């Protein structure tokens with residue numbers, strides 16, 4: 034212990050060992066990002082004239098702003114649905130026998146084990162005009178003509194919620210599992226009913242898990258290019274597709290770069306709100 | 321705590337509990353506890369103490385039997401309506417709430433206004449001698465302090481019964497003694513009927529008005545500390561509570577109050593049939609505490625050879641090997657020039673009095 038090297042901060046050790054990773058990040062993450070930034074600061078598609086024109090164009094264009102807005106809103110809706118559906122699953126998981134736990138975990142993980150494309154196509158089958166939902170409702174006589182589910186905001190939210198559900202449920206299961214079950218009993222013996230116990234004890238103590246789950250789900254939902262485009266169809270445009278169109282179809286690379294940077298900043302802002310909340314809640318339940 | 325609801329009686333009536341896994345944790349337990357008593361539930365690990373406590377608190381619905389608090393059968397009441405305070409073995413303080421919020425939690429659940437709540441919490445924290453800790457979080461307190469907070473929190477709801485599950489197990493010896501005195505003091509002041517689970521026999525004997533000894537889910541004996549220590553009713557109680565030598569033998573003759581037993585160690589002694597009548601010719605186990613044996617000079621007792629002598633402060637314990645090869649411990653008060661016996665010395669031993677040797681029918 035007394036020797037000088039041993040008392041050095043662990044992180045100061047052999048930074049060289051991290052060099053390959055650092056190099057990887059530099060080449061494949063930082064460099065493209067810088068290039069993106071460089072591109073976005075040009076006013077013409079050939080990237081000759083410097084200027085903030087692309088940003089001005091985005092920020093003054095109601096259409097572009099509405100795409101950004103609806104993307105951020107989509108993330109919020111998917112996150113809310115996942116939280117509302119995922120919390121009971123996680124809560125239930127902690128209160129059943131080991132066999133049922135295995136089954137629940139399997140069901141929760143199943144979406145992760147199949148390809149996003151497959152899952153999304155399954156939703157097209159379910160939500161389509163002749164899909165399972167419409168066929169069932171029609172045969173039951175509840176509706177006469179098929180209702181529009183596919184290519185709607187509702188459809189996108191439902192499909193994304195299912196696809197991203199594990200990202201919410203797993204952190205919640207972990208967080209709820211860390212809560213000492215005696216706390217439930219203690220609360221109850223002190224005269225609290227189940228609702229008070231839930232809102233005063235279980236929910237506050239699971240907050241770190243809630244925040245981790247929300248951050249993951251949100252980030253995944255707003256960038257889910259495939260599900261967004263397949264379920265949303267042509268009528269609904271979200272940022273990833275907008276970006277793709279500008280870059281790939283219109284070859285307007287500077288504008289696409291500006292979109293990326295703005296999207297990145299918007300997402301960072303939302304995520305930092307989550308992490309700030311997380312840090313505030315860290316005061317809870319650490320022990 | 322003059323305003324405490326304290327002093328309600330508690331009856332455990334023929335309670336049996338079998339866990340869904342099939343484990344029979346508690347078997348036909350009967351306890352009749354008067355209001356204001358301190359009862360210790362004493363038994364080895366896994367004998368069903370916690371299970372019984374959780375049944376009384378209402379966390380587990382027993383398979384059979386009834387729990388009666390005061391005049392009410394409470395079996396249908398959920399834990400939050402039983403007015404039973406419980407202190408968990410690991411304290412189970414709410415980690416995200418301050419100490420005063422922890423203590424006031426039960427009052428908030430009863431819809432008591434904030435000012436009254438805070439005043440009451442402060443009064444209880446004064447009572448458990450932690451007046452300055454109210455704004456801290458539980459993890460900023462030592463184990464002993466957390467334990468007091470858990471006690472204050474349980475007392476805040478003015479329970480009619482207080483349950484403590486091995487409350488002192490995590491504390492070091494000095495603190496444990498302090499807390500035992502503290503709890504006993506609080507209990508005397510409030511008059512709350514109190515049940516303490518413990519596997520520490522000294523704790524049970526020193527704190528409780530009556531001790532219930534459990535083994536394998538069954539009640540072995542329920543009586544005053546001196547009953548349990550001096551007049552054990554079963555071989556288990558005799559050997560679990562306090563140290564005891566077990567000496568096998570055969571009954572020569574017996575009536576209800578005394579039995580003549582021929583010990584395998586080679587002597588005939590008079591013993592008390594502790595667990596009921598003994599059959600002549602039957603095999604028995606005679607229990608004699610080390611402090612109830614004496615060295616005798618004549619031919620009365622049984623012979624043995626001294627192995628080791630351990631001077632343990634106020635007493636000296638000699639290990640003696642008897643003729644049948646079994647070991648017997650004898651402890652003697654260290655008065656003045658008490659001799660330390662040479663290893664290998666031949667001695668004869670006998671019980672101090674017939675009532676101090678307990679004969680139980682031998683199992684197996």
Ligand SMILES: Nc1ncnc2c1ncn2[C@@H]1O[C@H](COP(=O)(O)OP(=O)(O)OP(=O)(O)O)[C@@H](O)[C@H]1O
Pocket residue numbers: 339340341343344345363364365366367368369370371372519
């Ligand atoms: N949830 C449960 N499911 C099945 N069996 C259980 C359960 N809890 C306890 N048991 C069993 O019931 C018996 C009594 O357990 P209990 O916890 O009441 O013992 P205890 O006397 O409190 O022991 P300790 O002193 O170690 O705390 C044990 O054999 C235990 O294995």
Ligand SMILES: [Mg+2]
Pocket residue numbers: 369370371
């Ligand atoms: Mg226990």
